[in-house]
Amino acid sequence: MVIRVSLAFASLPDKEFDNFAIGVHNGLDGNADYPAPSVTPADLDTARKDFSQKLSAAAAGGEADTAAKNVSRQALIGLLRDLANYVEGVAKGDLPKLLGSGFQAANTERRSLPLEQPTGLVLSNGPSGQLIARVSPIKNTRLYEGRIKGPTGDWTPSVFTGDSRHIIFDGLTPGTNYTVQVRALGGSTGQSDWSDPSSHMAM
Numbered sequence: 001m002v003i004r005v006s007l008a009f010a011s012l013p014d015k016e017f018d019n020f021a022i023g024v025h026n027g028l029d030g031n032a033d034y035p036a037p038s039v040t041p042a043d044l045d046t047a048r049k050d051f052s053q054k055l056s057a058a059a060a061g062g063e064a065d066t067a068a069k070n071v072s073r074q075a076l077i078g079l080l081r082d083l084a085n086y087v088e089g090v091a092k093g094d095l096p097k098l099l100g101s102g103f104q105a106a107n108t109e110r111r112s113l114p115l116e117q118p119t120g121l122v123l124s125n126g127p128s129g130q131l132i133a134r135v136s137p138i139k140n141t142r143l144y145e146g147r148i149k150g151p152t153g154d155w156t157p158s159v160f161t162g163d164s165r166h167i168i169f170d171g172l173t174p175g176t177n178y179t180v181q182v183r184a185l186g187g188s189t190g191q192s193d194w195s196d197p198s199s200h201m202a203m
Helices: 014-028 041-060 063-091 095-099
Strands: 122-125 131-134 141-149 159-161 167-169 177-186 198-201
Touching: 014 041, 014 063, 014 141, 014 159, 041 063, 063 095, 122 198, 131 177, 141 167, 159 167, 167 177
Parallel strands: none
Antiparallel strands: 122 131, 131 167, 141 159, 141 177, 177 198
16 A cells, blocks of 8 residues: 655644654654655754744744745755655655654545544653653544643643654653643544543652
8 A cells, every 4th residue: 555645734834834844854864764855954954944044033023034934944845855755765654663763654535534532641751841742643634732830820822743652741840740641633632532641750
């Protein structure tokens, strides 16, 4: 069965597109399944950071800043399309391998299906003040949405990424226990149910 890489990332809103690019970088960096990517993770990260900086400038700037952001976005889209072709050629129809790159598979079905509830939620510590969540990949998912809260607080604003293995929460208080849930976005229902919650202490 031919499984193609989805190119729908090119139409994502700016912030979601930025998060998607982070997911691809994290999925390919050090991934033994993709030893010689057509764009190095370092070059992708440089282009992604340039876009992120120009995105921030455009939020408070004028037309020139917006134009610069758009040029940077198109350059990043070009790099991601090159990588999509590379990943598709290497994966050769292996869906878990394809999803491990941070890209998503194109939906080749005639109808969209409801998304499954994410399972296998595992939390681990990153650098100080950071937790990293991962769930099992879900077919037809466009993005993964994660939310987090402390022992007495409300859910904080969600984070979004295209990489089911690297859902990153920053700015946490070391020594505090946090609860996390993840859901998938896409499919015919727009979103899945939230995963069962999981808790972990930030370090």
